[in-house]
Amino acid sequence: MIGMRTLFDKIWDNHVVAQEEDEALLYVDRCLIHEGSRHTFDTLHERGLSIAHPDKVFAFSDHYIPTDPRARAGGIAGIADPEKFFASAAAAGLHVTARQAFPDHHNFTAEEAGDLIMRAEEQGLALLTTEKDRARMAGDPAVAALASRVHVLPAAMHFEDVETVRRTVLERIATARRG
Numbered sequence: 163m164i165g166m167r168t169l170f171d172k173i174w175d176n177h178v179v180a181q182e183e184d185e186a187l188l189y190v191d192r193c194l195i196h197e198g199s200r201h202t203f204d205t206l207h208e209r210g211l212s213i214a215h216p217d218k219v220f221a222f223s224d225h226y227i228p229t230d231p232r233a234r235a236g237g238i239a240g241i242a243d244p245e246k247f248f249a250s251a252a253a254a255g256l257h258v259t260a261r262q263a264f265p266d267h268h269n270f271t272a273e274e275a276g277d278l279i280m281r282a283e284e285q286g287l288a289l290l291t292t293e294k295d296r297a298r299m300a301g302d303p304a305v306a307a308l309a310s311r312v313h314v315l316p317a318a319m320h321f322e323d324v325e326t327v328r329r330t331v332l333e334r335i336a337t338a339r340r341g
Contacts, residue, residue: 193219221310236260236287238278238312240268240295247292251315260287270299275308282311290315 167175180187206213213219237258239247244263251258262278264270282289289312291299299309321327 238291240264272304275305
């Protein structure tokens with residue numbers, strides 16, 4: 163079966179732009195990066211350069227997120243009671259060693275996002291936040307890197323007397339409509 167080529171060989175051959183001796187220049191139509199690549203993008207920005215085809219660059223989380231259940235976490239909370247969030251994380255068995263509280267409804271800036279990521283990397287921390295804060299991060303391209311890095315601690319509300327809560331909510335709605 164002389165002349166059999168692997169799928170890799172076929173793809174490689176179809177992407178060679180130029181070749182000299184044992185080196186080949188390949189055309190790459192997709193670029194897969196991990197969050198550690200942000201330093202490269204910072205350098206491009208500092209030099210006033212842009213990415214030729216940003217629609218062909220795809221970023222994925224990589225090895226920065228510890229998988230050890232005893233791993234340390236950095237908590238980020240922009241809610242009315244951040245200490246309650248940190249206490250909930252501890253009650254869930256998470257070891258939150260660094261805490262960063264922001265005002266309620268805080269809009270994260272690119273500078274804050276970069277600082278939080280850098281500190282987490284330096285300290286080997288997984289980033290943990292609230293569902294509310296993660297949702298706010300997701301809508302802002304300037305903090306997309308932070309949004310892709312954080313883990314969310316889900317919160318749920320449980321009522322002992324559901325009927326009283328339902329009745330109270332309906333009464334408040336009726337009062338608001340009247341006036």
